[in-house]
Amino acid sequence: ILNVEQSPQSLHVQEGDSTNFTCSFPSSNFYALHWYRWETAKSPEALFVMTLNGDEKKKGRISATLNTKEGYSYLYIKGSQPEDSATYLCAFGQAGTALIFGKGTTLSVSS
Amino acid sequence: GAGVSQTPSNKVTEKGKYVELRCDPISGHTALYWYRQSLGQGPEFLIYFQGTGAADDSGLPNDRFFAVRPEGSVSTLKIQRTERGDSAVYLCASSLTGHPGTEAFFGQGTRLTVV
Numbered sequence: 001i002l003n004v005e006q007s008p009q010s011l012h013v014q015e016g017d018s019t020n021f022t023c024s025f026p027s028s029n030f031y032a033l034h035w036y037r038w039e040t041a042k043s044p045e046a047l048f049v050m051t052l053n054g055d056e057k058k059k060g061r062i063s064a065t066l067n068t069k070e071g072y073s074y075l076y077i078k079g080s081q082p083e084d085s086a087t088y089l090c091a092f093g094q095a096g097t098a099l100i101f102g103k104g105t106t107l108s109v110s111s
Numbered sequence: 112g113a114g115v116s117q118t119p120s121n122k123v124t125e126k127g128k129y130v131e132l133r134c135d136p137i138s139g140h141t142a143l144y145w146y147r148q149s150l151g152q153g154p155e156f157l158i159y160f161q162g163t164g165a166a167d168d169s170g171l172p173n174d175r176f177f178a179v180r181p182e183g184s185v186s187t188l189k190i191q192r193t194e195r196g197d198s199a200v201y202l203c204a205s206s207l208t209g210h211p212g213t214e215a216f217f218g219q220g221t222r223l224t225v226v
Contacts, residue, residue: 044154
């Protein structure tokens with residue numbers, strides 16, 4: 001059974017704090033690692049899709065890194081804002097199979 | 112439509128009843144996925160279609176669950192003899208090719224409550 005682990009499960013920060021979360025996944029048969037943001041009452045939306053070891057991607061204040069050899073990815077948020085409050089999901093992809101999701105990290109940002 | 116559409120958005124049904132949940136994927140997307148999210152959990156894979164055929168149905172929890180995609184676009188998830196444990200948010204997603212490096216686009220989900 002493929003296991004994708006995310007930590008922490010939940011996190012509460014103050015506006016302006018920087019934060020990061022971890023996604024751990026199997027290091028064998030890797031094809032892609034996805035990060036999604038899921039805001040309450042909305043659909044999950046893709047942030048990043050990464051396929052290469054050492055990949056770093058950035059979108060505004062959010063960035064992600066990928067280490068496929070050791071099986072982890074970090075998501076960083078710089079200068080958190082209340083609108084960053086959401087559940088952040090990572091998903092592991094192998095060839096020929098559907099994405100396998102972790103349980104998510106729920107971020108709450110207070111102003 | 113522009114995105115993935117799921118209907119109904121909410122469904123309350125009595126234990127033992129039959130329900131159908133519908134997903135309209137983005138036009139032209141060949142891959143379609145059903146996931147289920149229970150409280151405190153991440154999306155749990157149910158079934159994956161490539162075109163009209165189920166490429167992987169290993170996530171369906173038992174034979175009360177069945178899904179079809181007869182024309183390779185709209186999909187229906189069918190649940191027979193519903194149980195209270197089936198209560199969850201059922202998410203549908205589609206992607207252009209089904210390749211794992213391709214972004215998946217999600218609908219807003221159907222919240223199923225079995226009473």
